[in-house]
Amino acid sequence: MAEQCAVIGIGQTKHRESRRDLSIPGLVRDAALRALQDADMTWKDIDSIVIGTAPDMFEGVMMPELWLSDALGAAGKPIFRVHTAGSVGGSTAVVASHLVQGGVHEKVLTLAFEKQSEANAMWALSPTIPFQPQLVAGAGGYFAPLIRSYIRRSDAHPDTGCMVAVKDRQHGMLNPNAHLHLNQTLEQVKASPMLWDPIRFSETCPSSDGAVAMVLVSEKHAGRVKNPAWVKGTSVRTERTFFAGRDQVNPAAGKLCAKDVYDEAGIRNPLKEIDCAEVYVPFSWFEPMWLENLGFAEEGEGWKMTMEGKTKIGDEMPWNMSGGVMCTNPIGASGMLRFAEAARQVRGTAERHQVDGAKVALGHAYGGGSQFFAMWIVSSER
Amino acid sequence: MRDVAIVSFSQLPSVKAIDAADEPELVQPVTSDAMKQVGLTQDDIGFTCSGSTDYLPGRPFSFVAAVDGLKAWPPIRESHVEMDGAFALYEAWVRLMHGDIDTALVFSFGKSSLGPVPDVLNLQNDPYYVQPLGLDSISAAALQAQAMIDAGKATERDFADVVARNRRNAIDNPNAHIKGDFSIDEMLEEPYISSPLRKSFCPPLSDSAAAIVLAAGDTAKKLAKKPAWIRGIDHRTEPHALGQRDLTASPSAKLAAEKAGVGKGKVDVAELHAPFAHQEIILREAMGLGDEVSINPSGGALAANSLMTAGLIRFGEAAARILSGDANRAVAHTTNGVCLQHNLVAVLEGE
Numbered sequence: 192m193a194e195q196c197a198v199i200g201i202g203q204t205k206h207r208e209s210r211r212d213l214s215i216p217g218l219v220r221d222a223a224l225r226a227l228q229d230a231d232m233t234w235k236d237i238d239s240i241v242i243g244t245a246p247d248m249f250e251g252v253m254m255p256e257l258w259l260s261d262a263l264g265a266a267g268k269p270i271f272r273v274h275t276a277g278s279v280g281g282s283t284a285v286v287a288s289h290l291v292q293g294g295v296h297e298k299v300l301t302l303a304f305e306k307q308s309e310a311n312a313m314w315a316l317s318p319t320i321p322f323q324p325q326l327v328a329g330a331g332g333y334f335a336p337l338i339r340s341y342i343r344r345s346d347a348h349p350d351t352g353c354m355v356a357v358k359d360r361q362h363g364m365l366n367p368n369a370h371l372h373l374n375q376t377l378e379q380v381k382a383s384p385m386l387w388d389p390i391r392f393s394e395t396c397p398s399s400d401g402a403v404a405m406v407l408v409s410e411k412h413a414g415r416v417k418n419p420a421w422v423k424g425t426s427v428r429t430e431r432t433f434f435a436g437r438d439q440v441n442p443a444a445g446k447l448c449a450k451d452v453y454d455e456a457g458i459r460n461p462l463k464e465i466d467c468a469e470v471y472v473p474f475s476w477f478e479p480m481w482l483e484n485l486g487f488a489e490e491g492e493g494w495k496m497t498m499e500g501k502t503k504i505g506d507e508m509p510w511n512m513s514g515g516v517m518c519t520n521p522i523g524a525s526g527m528l529r530f531a532e533a534a535r536q537v538r539g540t541a542e543r544h545q546v547d548g549a550k551v552a553l554g555h556a557y558g559g560g561s562q563f564f565a566m567w568i569v570s571s572e573r
Numbered sequence: 574m575r576d577v578a579i580v581s582f583s584q585l586p587s588v589k590a591i592d593a594a595d596e597p598e599l600v601q602p603v604t605s606d607a608m609k610q611v612g613l614t615q616d617d618i619g620f621t622c623s624g625s626t627d628y629l630p631g632r633p634f635s636f637v638a639a640v641d642g643l644k645a646w647p648p649i650r651e652s653h654v655e656m657d658g659a660f661a662l663y664e665a666w667v668r669l670m671h672g673d674i675d676t677a678l679v680f681s682f683g684k685s686s687l688g689p690v691p692d693v694l695n696l697q698n699d700p701y702y703v704q705p706l707g708l709d710s711i712s713a714a715a716l717q718a719q720a721m722i723d724a725g726k727a728t729e730r731d732f733a734d735v736v737a738r739n740r741r742n743a744i745d746n747p748n749a750h751i752k753g754d755f756s757i758d759e760m761l762e763e764p765y766i767s768s769p770l771r772k773s774f775c776p777p778l779s780d781s782a783a784a785i786v787l788a789a790g791d792t793a794k795k796l797a798k799k800p801a802w803i804r805g806i807d808h809r810t811e812p813h814a815l816g817q818r819d820l821t822a823s824p825s826a827k828l829a830a831e832k833a834g835v836g837k838g839k840v841d842v843a844e845l846h847a848p849f850a851h852q853e854i855i856l857r858e859a860m861g862l863g864d865e866v867s868i869n870p871s872g873g874a875l876a877a878n879s880l881m882t883a884g885l886i887r888f889g890e891a892a893a894r895i896l897s898g899d900a901n902r903a904v905a906h907t908t909n910g911v912c913l914q915h916n917l918v919a920v921l922e923g924e
Contacts, residue, residue: 192671193574214701246633247655252704253628253696254655257910260810261817267828269808270915271664274655276634282652286664293670294574318632429621429651431641444648451650559637563651 193294195573197419198534200230200406206370206519209308210400215250216262219304222402223263226300230406231415234264237406238296243273243283243303244523250309263302275427277471277558279303280403280526281565284554285425287407288567292422297409303528304402305521312398312522331395331474333560335387338476341440342389347479347494352394353380354497355475356517362504363514365543370399370519394475401521403528410573420534423551424458424568426451432562439561445484448564452553453486456568461486461553465568467509467536467546468553469529473516478502482510485555504546512536512544526556530567537571577669578793578800579896579921581610581786582889587750587779587877590686596625596635599682599782600642607784608678611796615644618786619674621651622665624658624681625881628693639682650674657681658783658885659846659907659917665787666806675792682782683881690778690880697911699813710911711775715767717820717912718851722769724821726858732774732850733760736875739853743872748886750779750877776848781879783886801892801903801921805833808917815912823859826906826916830860833904833918841900842867844887846907848874855913856906866904870894884908888919895923 202225204210210218219242227233240263242256252258256272263270273283280303287301313329341347357377363369375393383393413419428448430437437443449461458464470485472478482493487508496502502510511517513532516525533554535541541549550571557564583606585591591599600623608614615621621643625636636653645651652668654660658681665677694710721727736755743752755773763771786796793800809825809832811818830836843862847853853868853875862868869875871890874883884907891905901923909915 192673246627247696248627248633250700251696252700253626253693254910257697257810257914258699258813260914261813265810266812267809267825270810271660271808272655273652273664274636275653276637286652286667289667289671293667295667295670315633320632427650427652428648429640429645430648431643431645432637433641434646436646442648443646447648559634562637562640564648 192292194292195410196288196291196407196422197413198405198569199408199413199416199419200226200232201531201535202226202229203368203403203528203531204401205368206399206401206521208370208397208399215306216259218306218400218402219259219302220262222404223300223302226404226406232406236298237300238298239268239290240265240270241273241283241287241299241301242270243279243527245279245305246315248315249312250306275558276563277522278526278556278563278565279558280524280528281530281554281556282427284405284527284530285427285565285567288422288425291407291409298412299407300404301407302402302404303524305523306400307398307521308400331387331390334474335390337439338389341476341480344440345491345494348498351479351494351497352389352475353377355478356380356394358503359511359515359517362512362544363518366513369514370397390474396473396516396520399519399521401519401524403524403531405531418538420537420569420571421573422567423570424452424455427565430562432560440480441484441490442561444562445557445564448566449485452566452568458568462508465551465553466549467512468555469513469515469532470510470555471516471526471529471557472511473520475517478510504544509546512541512546526565529556530554534569537569575670575672575789576802577666577787577789578802579785579892580788580793580797580800581607582893583607584748584783584886584889585781586748587781587879589779591684591780596639596682597642600639600680603782603784604643604678604680607786611786613676613786618676618678619650620665620668620677621649622661622677622679624654624656624661625683626655628696629683629685629687629880631688656909657881657907659888662785662885662888663806663808663917666803669787669789675789677787678784679787680784681882681885683879684780685778685880686780711770712767713911714849715770716815718769718849720820721851726821727851727854729761729769730757731854733757735850735853736760736773739869739873739875742870743876746871748877749872750777752872752876774850776874776878779877779879781882783882783889785885785889797896799896799898799923801895804920804922806919807832808915810915813914820912821855823855823913823916826856826859826913826918829916829918833920835860835904835918835920838902840866840904841902842870842891842894843904844869844871844891844906846874846884846887848878850875852913860904860918891921895921
């Protein structure tokens with residue numbers, strides 16, 4: 192690649208069930224301004240904008256980047272729109288990093304948002320498609336059978352999912368931007384209503400309004416801040432939907448995407464060489480599933496790490512220090528929030544959810560029915 | 574910057590309706606043909622990128638199904654833009670700058686026949702203040718055309734002249750949707766759809782799909798005798814609200830053309846994505862394309878207009894003339910949004 196890329200500005204809104212105090216342009220502008228301020232920049236400094244969001248139907252605006260150009264100071268600049276299902280926040284940041292690494296632009300603002308309160312995502316996700324059975328169950332109904340399959344294969348402890356929910360919500364208590372601030376006990380999570388067996392209400396992510404933005408720059412401009420996060424590896428991988436050889440519990444696209452970023456960043460053993468990870472876990476059971484998929488645990492062993500508390504802040508391999516998707520889920524922004532939290536950790540700016548001495552972090556996003564993956568590795572060292 | 578070229582192009586003929594074809598059935602023929610032309614398979618492709626919009630089929634994540642038209646196994650490096658396929662080409666070009674891969678497959682698909690497109694495009698407007706007014710895409714374009722007339726920049730006869738030339742050019746294009754010798758006087762007798770736009774001044778609505786293979790450096794030279802090298806590519810946007818813009822000019826197309834280097838040499842051919850006749854006049858002025866330039870030898874979007882694909886087809890048609898040796902320097906253009914809000918321009922060269 193022609194250039195090194197660094198994250199020098201990160202901003203996000205406070206995420207809530209409904210940000211009625213902000214319009215959609217107000218929401219994206221709030222996150223963008225915070226990122227610019229963090230980077231010690233103004234709108235004028237930005238060469239190019241890359242924006243991502245989940246399906247346009249969630250807000251009822253077709254190609255909303257056209258409308259949001261004004262709020263983002265884009266007139267006279269390139270603005271680019273990415274859409275790769277739930278992984279979109281991650282793939283959007285990857286495109287932005289490639290603009291810098293490829294030497295196309297030097298200072299790129301990247302941003303992702305969702306204002307779920309403008310619509311009903313579960314129903315938007317359950318359309319009637321000709322010649323296909325209607326799902327009528329949202330994402331939970333899609334993923335529950337995969338989780339059951341994981342439990343059967345790994346003989347996992349039935350409390351694993353509830354343990355993740357308790358842990359992520361404890362982490363979320365440390366994050367003032369998180370949507371949910373829930374001090375829950377294991378018993379309370381276990382007592383919550385079963386929605387899609389084995390997924391209980393308290394084991395699902397919320398529906399949130401929110402936006403997140405990052406400023407990515409070339410090496411020349413990285414000195415604007417004293418603690419840039421260097422992008423050491425990026426990848427996006429996709430697999431087919433209808434294919435008898437697919438393993439949706441431990442998808443090949445996720446494994447390959449992880450291998451790409453580890454190879455690019457020179458990581459041989461993620462458990463030893465990565466200090467913490469922000470991973471897209473929209474339903475609690477996906478933590479053990481992704482621990483295995485991403486190579487942090489052997490196949491069938493991920494749930495043991497969760498049960499032993501190893502994924503808590505302060506333990507061996509903190510996962511989802513911000514509270515993750517389990518606490519905050521503006522769908523189109525959820526992937527970029529993971530990427531941004533990874534960068535915050537290695538910059539040492541994660542405040543109360545900071546992992547001591549974090550130098551290398553993984554940001555992860557996935558989407559669709561686990562066909563789409565996007566990841567990056569960021570480091571405090573160039 | 575690495576040298577990157579278009580080495581092959583494939584499209585489905587643009588027609589009123591491609592019935593009984595879902596996303597994989599649209600995508601598979603054009604992607605496999607584009608790869609076959611240069612002796613590649615999906616396994617040889619470093620990066621794949623597509624462009625489409627959920628608002629044509631009317632359901633979220635419609636691009637997900639398109640991946641099943643590819644051999645996406647083992648899992649591929651892949652991305653998607655909710656924009657015309659030409660912007661997917663831009664992302665693929667950026668990806669090739671990274672240097673670790675040498676080939677990319679770009680495709681897009683659009684079935685305009687599935688819904689009332691002019692009304693659907695109203696959803697591109699501000700949802701709080703403009704969408705409720707029901708400003709469909711033809712009415713918005715009519716405001717722009719009337720502004721041209723009011724500013725003394727064009728007459729209705731000029732619009733008809735643009736249409737006649739594009740659809741005459743399309744006679745030689747087997748993939749065009751509407752073609753033939755259209756009489757200027759007869760067009761000027763047509764009733765207004767939305768004054769000053771008459772039916773012929775508006776594009777058809779077509780279904781189609783298209784694919785392009787990009788390759789870098791020596792790989793491009795191996796795959797094609799005369800690769801269409803992308804010497805410059807840039808895109809720019811403008812304020813969204815129509816009232817904030819001078820609709821008779823296109824500063825974003827002008828700036829993108831400057832950044833892409835359009836004016837650095839003689840242009841043989843330009844393929845402009847101007848769905849409405851008056852927009853070609855605006856774009857020519859913005860990009861400084863004079864009478865010596867052959868504009869839209871394919872017939873342009875006035876002859877074939879599949880949403881999300883018409884822009885990528887402009888890139889393919891421009892590149893095809895370089896790949897065949899008929900032209901040495903070409904301009905390819907794509908627009909996005911209401912009244913040319915966002916424009917992408919590339920310069921392609923044979924040498």
